[in-house]
Amino acid sequence: xxxxxxxxxxxxxxxxxxxxxxxxxxxxxxxxxxxxxxxxxxxxxxxxxxxxxxxxxxxxxxxxxxxxxxxxxxxxxxxxxxxxxxxxxxxxxxxxxxxxxxxxxxxxxxxxxxxxxxxxxxxxxxxxxxxxxxxxxxxxxxxxxxxxxxxxxxxxxxxxxxxxxxxxxxxxxxxxxxxxxxxxxxxxxxxxxxxxxxxxxxxxxxxxxxxxxxxxxxxxxxxxxxxxxxxxxxxxxxxxxxxxxxxx
Amino acid sequence: xxxxxxxxxxxxxxxxxxxxxxxxxxxxxxxxxxxxxxxxxxxxxxxxxxxxxxxxxxxxxxxxxxxxxxxxxxxxxxxxxxxxxxxxxxxxxxxxxxxxxxxxxxxxxxxxxxxxxxxxxxxxxxxxxxxxxxxxxxxxxxxxxxxxxxxxxxxxxxxxxxxxxxxxxxxxxxxxxxxxxxxxxxxxxxxxxxxxxxxxxxxxxxxxxxxxxxxxxxxxxxxxxxxxxxxxxxxxxxxxxxxx
Ligand SMILES: Nc1ncnc2c1ncn2[C@@H]1O[C@H](COP(=O)(O)OP(=O)(O)OP(=O)(O)O)[C@@H](O)[C@H]1O
Ligand SMILES: [Mg+2]
Numbered sequence: 001x002x003x004x005x006x007x008x009x010x011x012x013x014x015x016x017x018x019x020x021x022x023x024x025x026x027x028x029x030x031x032x033x034x035x036x037x038x039x040x041x042x043x044x045x046x047x048x049x050x051x052x053x054x055x056x057x058x059x060x061x062x063x064x065x066x067x068x069x070x071x072x073x074x075x076x077x078x079x080x081x082x083x084x085x086x087x088x089x090x091x092x093x094x095x096x097x098x099x100x101x102x103x104x105x106x107x108x109x110x111x112x113x114x115x116x117x118x119x120x121x122x123x124x125x126x127x128x129x130x131x132x133x134x135x136x137x138x139x140x141x142x143x144x145x146x147x148x149x150x151x152x153x154x155x156x157x158x159x160x161x162x163x164x165x166x167x168x169x170x171x172x173x174x175x176x177x178x179x180x181x182x183x184x185x186x187x188x189x190x191x192x193x194x195x196x197x198x199x200x201x202x203x204x205x206x207x208x209x210x211x212x213x214x215x216x217x218x219x220x221x222x223x224x225x226x227x228x229x230x231x232x233x234x235x236x237x238x239x240x241x242x243x244x245x246x247x248x
Numbered sequence: 249x250x251x252x253x254x255x256x257x258x259x260x261x262x263x264x265x266x267x268x269x270x271x272x273x274x275x276x277x278x279x280x281x282x283x284x285x286x287x288x289x290x291x292x293x294x295x296x297x298x299x300x301x302x303x304x305x306x307x308x309x310x311x312x313x314x315x316x317x318x319x320x321x322x323x324x325x326x327x328x329x330x331x332x333x334x335x336x337x338x339x340x341x342x343x344x345x346x347x348x349x350x351x352x353x354x355x356x357x358x359x360x361x362x363x364x365x366x367x368x369x370x371x372x373x374x375x376x377x378x379x380x381x382x383x384x385x386x387x388x389x390x391x392x393x394x395x396x397x398x399x400x401x402x403x404x405x406x407x408x409x410x411x412x413x414x415x416x417x418x419x420x421x422x423x424x425x426x427x428x429x430x431x432x433x434x435x436x437x438x439x440x441x442x443x444x445x446x447x448x449x450x451x452x453x454x455x456x457x458x459x460x461x462x463x464x465x466x467x468x469x470x471x472x473x474x475x476x477x478x479x480x481x482x483x484x485x486x487x488x489x490x491x492x
Contacts, residue, residue, distance in 0.1 A: 143300050144337035148403065149327025149355040158350060162341045239341050241385020 008207040009035065009214070016205075031201055031211075038197035039218050045114055045183040045193060046222070050176055052119025053126050060123060061130025062156060075127065082124035088185050091117040095189045114186045122179050129171045133164035166237055173230040177223040184219075194218060249312055251276045251407050251438045252297055258305030259292060259462075266292050267303065268462045274407070279439045281449040281470075284459035285485060290442040293459070294409050297440065298322075298329045311406055327355045330400030330408040334416050336392040338384035344371065344395055345380045348402050356403065363402070370398040374428050390421025397428055407438035414445060444489050450474065458482040 009032040010022040024030045056078075063075035082090070094117040099105040105113070137160060145155035165172075187196035198215040202208035250273040259267040266289050274280050282290050295301040297308055299315045299322045308315040313325055338347050348367030352358045358366075371377050374394040376387075384392055393413055400408060413429070414422045426448050433439055433452035443449070449456055449470065456473040458466035458481075466473065466482045473482075 138335065138337070140333050140335050140337040141339070143295075144331075144333060144339070146300060146323075147298055147326055147329075147331040148351040148399075149323050150351070151323050154354060158354065159339055163339075166341065239383055239385065241383040241387075242340060 004210060005207060006210055008205050008210055011205065013204070031205065034201065035194070035197055035211075035214060035218070038192055038194045039222075041111075041186075041191055041193040042180070042183050042218075043222060045111070045118065045186050045191065046180045048115045049118035049122060049183065050179050052115060053122035053175070053179065056120060056123035057126025058130050058161075060127035061134070062161070064127065064131045065134045065160075066152070075131075079124045079127045082120050083128070085121075087118070087121050087182060088188060090121050091185055091188055093117070110189045111191055114183075114189060114191055118179065118182060118186070122175060122182070125175055125178075126172065129168045129175065130164065133168040134160055136167060137163055166234075166239065169230060169234045169237075173227060173234075176226045176230060180219065180223045180226065250274060250309075251278070251311055252440060253309040254293070254297070254306070255308070256306035257293070257296060257303050257308060259296065259301070259303040266462050267296070270306070270459075270462075270464050272457060272464055272467050274438060274440050275454075276438055277436045278454045279433045279437075279452050280441065280455050280457060281453040282440065282442045282457045282459060283444055283446075283449075283485070283489075284465075288459040289462040290459055291411050292462075294411050294440060294442055297409055298326045298331060300326075300331075323355070327351070327403055328406050330403060330405035332393070332396050332400055332408065332410045332413045334412040336384070336389070336396045336416075338392055338396055338399070340384050342383070343380070344376070344382055344384070344387075347384065347395060348399050351399070351403050367398070367402050370401050371395070373401075374398045375424075388421060389417045390424045393417065393421075393425045394428055397425070397432070401432075405437075407440070408432070410439065410441040410443065412442050412444075414443065446474075446486075446490060458485065460485075 007018055010018045010030055012019055012024060012028050012030055013034055014028070019028065019030055022030055022032050024033050060075040060078045063071040064079070066072060085093075091114060094113040095110060099108070141159055141163070142155060145159040146152070150158065183193060184195040186193050187199065190196065194215045198211050202211045205211070252274040254270055254272050257267055257270045258265070270293060272280075282294065284290055292301055296303045297310065297315065299320075303316060310325060310329060314320060315322070315325065339350070342350065345364065345367060348371060349360070349363040352363035352366060353360060368377065368380060371380055374397060376391055376394055376398070379387060379391065384395070387395065397413075410429070414425050417425065422445070426445060429439070429441070429448065430452055441448070453470045455467065455469055457464055458473070458479070460481050465479050468478075
């Protein structure tokens with residue numbers, strides 16, 4: 001591997017000259033600067049989408065376990081809609097098709113459209129996990145909550161959801177890691193995130209191997225950091241006396 | 249006015265008639281034992297009393313409030329009808345203390361301190377004061393069930409419903425739970441208990457109800473029931489469980 005050239009990251013993106021400290025200044029940017037900014041976009045898309053996914057996914061998952069048929073239908077329809085269309089197609093739909101029908105969306109930055117697309121796509125998957133988590137609890141738990149005089153929303157808030165979320169931390173972890181990886185499709189609508197950076201930079205520099213290795217490393221670090229954070233949370237909320245959350 | 253009045257109650261799952269024309273009542277301070285073979289509708293009947301199961305026909309009044317009526321605030325009604333389940337149903341993510349206080353605080357609006365004092369007092373009463381800081385998963389079945397009874401009592405119930413409170417317990421733990429229930433009965437609590445513990449029935453029940461195929465087949469004073477039950481079905485059933 002003698003012909004590796006990691007100096008490519010220190011090069012100025014316009015003139016291609018190596019800049020001594022690798023970070024540009026005064027208007028110049030190096031490939032390293034560009035890559036870090038792309039990483040920032042990747043993380044922003046991922047984290048915002050994750051927030052959208054958790055909010056809508058939890059809500060829809062909860063609706064699917066209520067005794068009200070209308071709400072169950074709404075939750076089911078939502079879930080099926082967003083999980084049966086490929087992610088890339090959904091992104092393009094949000095970008096090109098939806099604004100054609102909803103003029104108010106025309107001025108919205110494509111960054112936000114990508115967040116909506118990735119967030120709602122993932123919400124369908126989280127909805128499935130939340131539903132399964134709630135349904136895995138013994139039926140008597142809901143009855144015990146209601147029998148104490150809790151309203152149905154209180155029963156969810158104090159009894160069902162705290163246990164259901166503990167149970168689904170492992171699948172939620174992989175979903176959160178997926179979202180970082182899936183954020184790469186944002187290149188399709190020209191968000192300056194890591195994948196787009198990799199494609200463009202390798203074209204400009206012909207140093208594909210170094211660039212893709214670096215980008216791979218950043219994706220790995222991001223996903224792994226999420227994994228560690230979730231693991232930490234799992235430890236913090238573990239319940240004494242239950243071997244694995246979800247034990248009856 | 250009776251504490252619980254069940255009038256001609258009927259319930260169906262599709263074509264299946266789970267409860268057929270059930271009528272009975274529980275006076276204030278009375279202890280009623282409900283028994284019968286598996287699938288006869290005992291759990292369903294007791295869950296109709298606090299509206300956990302809806303029913304299609306008839307009427308149930310708890311302390312004068314109609315359970316099935318559209319305008320009834322069921323949460324409010326349930327908050328003073330205690331219920332104890334076969335599988336305890338403590339909230340596994342809360343400590344014993346939290347299990348005892350959450351209903352008082354969130355449903356009854358009591359202050360945290362007051363709820364805590366009350367909870368600990370009741371925990372002491374069921375002999376588990378030393379376990380206040382533990383979690384349900386760290387207690388034995390019998391201990392969990394006693395906590396569940398204390399949790400129901402913390403809400404100051406006007407009556408208590410029990411659905412086979414000892415049938416998930418190992419034999420050596422049954423008595424610790426029954427002792428608490430006997431104590432409660434002696435203090436004058438109105439109780440409707442689904443149980444096959446005939447020793448308990450003999451000791452404290454006023455009446456025994458025998459159900460079969462969704463019907464109340466026998467509804468008799470305790471002495472009468474154990475003396476000369478009228479239906480063959482009840483006789484067979486008694487013979488079976490008393491021989492155990
Ligand atoms: N959701 C349901 N749908 C259809 N049938 C049901 C449902 N719940 C209960 N049943 C039926 O209703 C009948 C009465 O059930 P219930 O649980 O009240 O019986 P039980 O007397 O409490 O029996 P056990 O002693 O086994 O607890 C049973 O035959 C049961 O199969
Ligand atoms: Mg039953």
